[in-house]
Amino acid sequence: MLLRRIVPQRRDEIKQYASHRSYKPYLREDFNKRCGYCDADDKFLGASAAFHVDHFAPQRFEERKTDYTNLIYSCRYCNGSKSDYWPSDCSQTSVLKEEGVIDPCEAKYDEHLARNEKGYIYPLTNLGGFIHKLLKLGLTRHSVLWKLQHIESNLDKMDTQIEELSTEQLKIYQLLSSEYRNLISYICEYGNK
Ligand SMILES: [Zn+2]
Structure with missing residues (x-):
């Protein structure tokens, strides 16, 4: 690609x-x-x-x-x-x-x-x-950064389709998504200092 x-x-x-x-x-x-x-x-x-x-x-x-x-x-x-x-x-x-x-x-x-x-x-x-x-x-850092971007765009895609998930799936998805986004904001805010 x-x-x-x-x-x-x-x-x-x-x-x-x-x-x-x-x-x-x-x-x-x-x-x-x-x-x-x-x-x-x-x-x-x-x-x-x-x-x-x-x-x-x-x-x-x-x-x-x-x-x-x-x-x-x-x-x-x-x-x-x-x-x-x-x-x-x-x-x-x-x-x-x-x-x-x-x-x-x-x-x-x-x-x-x-x-x-x-x-x-x-x-x-x-x-x-x-x-x-x-x-x-x-x-490897170039691959890692690309993967982070990839995960984010998949999460954004999922955000538009959450009504198709079962209650259980939705719970897991929301947990994963918030954990990921918290980690990323931590990395962005503190990880480079
Ligand atoms: Zn560069």
């Missing part, structure tokens, strides 16, 4: 700021509150405060430091793994001989990486393999 459900899209027009950090609220919206690279929902990882503004072409390229088209809403794991990696001397050349990175706002990101039925991210091409290794996309 696809690594992400929505390809993030940066807005066309935006005010110019002196610091890349000022763009974070806009990036968060344009990236649907998800890490551009691994698609993790920020609510599981400490929300906006714990997410980073990644420079796709690293900060050594002065001219792209506050260029909105060069910024990516990223979880700290992907940003930390990518660090200031760049394959070339030109800020516009992000891939050289099947090594490099692809801007996640490009639909072709999905031609190189996908997700299996357990939520693990895996490469589809040599370049995908390079990105997978660089960003450590094979980590």
Whole structure:
């Protein structure tokens, strides 16, 4: 299946700021509150405060430091793994001989990486393999976060069908659902501190 459900899209027009950090609220919206690279929902990882503004072409390229088209809403794991990696001397050349990175706002990101039925991210091409290794996309955490999301959407689906459950089933469902949601809110509130 696809690594992400929505390809993030940066807005066309935006005010110019002196610091890349000022763009974070806009990036968060344009990236649907998800890490551009691994698609993790920020609510599981400490929300906006714990997410980073990644420079796709690293900060050594002065001219792209506050260029909105060069910024990516990223979880700290992907940003930390990518660090200031760049394959070339030109800020516009992000891939050289099947090594490099692809801007996640490009639909072709999905031609190189996908997700299996357990939520693990895996490469589809040599370049995908390079990105997978660089960003450590094979980590179990990516599967766990995907599963949490999956459970939530199934619970939401169940919420619309509770009238079809027997009294006993309803009791069990409500207990499971509230236990799960309490755990998640605990993780979201305290688990990242
Ligand atoms: Zn990430």
